[in-house]
Amino acid sequence: MTDTALVVGGTRFIGRHAVDDLLDHGYDVAIFNRGNHENPFAEDDRVTHVEGDRTDDTALKAAKLSVEPDVVVDCVAYHPADVEAAVEIFADVDAYVYISSGAAYSREEIPKREGETPLCDCTPEQAESDSSESYGPRKAEGDRIVFDAAMDGVNAMSVRPCIVYGPDDYTERLDYWIDRVETSDRVVVPGDGMNVWHRAYVKDVASALRVVAERGTPGEAYNVGDRRLVTLEEMVDLIAEAADTTVEVVHAGERELAAADLSADDFVLYRDYPHVLDTNKLADLGWDSTPLDEAMAASVDDHRDSDRDGSEWDPGRDAEESVLEILDTL
Incomplete structure (x- = not known):
């Protein structure tokens, strides 16, 4: 039986390549977003598009019920409240993978390691902010929500890319x-x-999301970057x-x-x-970079x-x- 993956986001940069990677590895794929950006999969009958706002819990629940995903890749969880809702709604899926960031680390050290390098604190004001200064704290708080959810039995994991580059990079x-x-x-x-x-090629980030979904340990975070x-x-x-x-x-x-x-x-x-992430933990799952x-x-x-x-x-x-x-x- 073919597994089904739901990509929250899925039309711009990392999400777009995550969809391609999942398709290449035999998944049925659905994307969930507001439809504000051109859908590169509009003519691809292998990809289902469910329209909705991920900050609307009712819409997210409806997407889950219609798609019945085995795997969820969350590309657009920018605030802790987004992650709180997702780990509850997708509590029974085989894998929920949250895209965090190397910016979640609070200490400048070489390299930054999962479980060793401290994460940023996040104030209530930062949790609701859209500023670039609060980005790292917001991603770190999302990580902590993932870890707590895993302790409650949710198969939730986190992937932390460093700065991402490659085809379709709208950041330029x-x-x-x-x-x-x-x-x-x-x-x-x-x-x-x-x-x-440290930089990460976008196709490698996409493959990391799938590898972590398939082989990762709930409650763990995995750095991703060029080897x-x-x-x-x-x-x-x-x-x-x-x-x-x-x-x-x-x-x-x-x-x-x-x-x-x-x-x-x-x-x-x-x-x-220097900003350097240790990627050995991800490599131990069988992942490698281009x-x-x-x-x-x-x-x-x-x-x-x-x-x-x-x-x-x-x-x-x-x-x-x-x-x-x-x-x-x-």
Whole structure:
């Protein structure tokens, strides 16, 4: 008998790839969302669409009754109340998998490990907030709800991705760097280029969700990220290789950036203190990540097929040109 998976969300980024992965592994799949975004599975008779607002408990219960899922993947639980409702409504499914985040960790340490690195606290005000500052605390509180539900017999688990990239990435963070590599001979990289912000290829996050649903332990959290990490400069080199081009990486220190009214934080995917997640616990379930050159090639191809350019993250090419002029005089 074929298992049925319900993906809460399922049309944009992680959810879209989760649906593809589940289909590839023989699941019947239904998606539940408000229908506010284009449905890439509208013409796919293998995917059922149930329309509704996940913050409406009645609609979520109706989706559960109509789909009768064995597995639930929750891509859009952004507030603790969402998770509270889900673990109650889906208390009898074989697996409920909540997408948390590496931002749930409160301590800066290398690497961040499940069950060892402390999670963020979450105040009542943060629990109801939509601010970026409350994102980590909200995800951490969702984790705690999952853990408590498992103690009550719910087969609930958590997956914590680091920063996610790959095809269909509407955040356009990586698109900024791909666009720079494809349109410039020289690319400014802040600092010495050795900055490390752990990233996760979206298809690997999707497979992690399925693997945890199939083999994970209720009440446990699993980090997910590329098994091989690269620095910011190495990421630019990977993009150039995938794009079949060459660029000169130019390092710019704090003083040179400030002269052009820039700072290192103006460059997306830069992070001063390294953010690294231990992924061994997930790997022990039989999961593995995609080779980086393959993941980047797919990301570049998708960028070229899209209209995304990452311009919202652009610190300003004129300002970068000023930095390059300053560095050329040194």
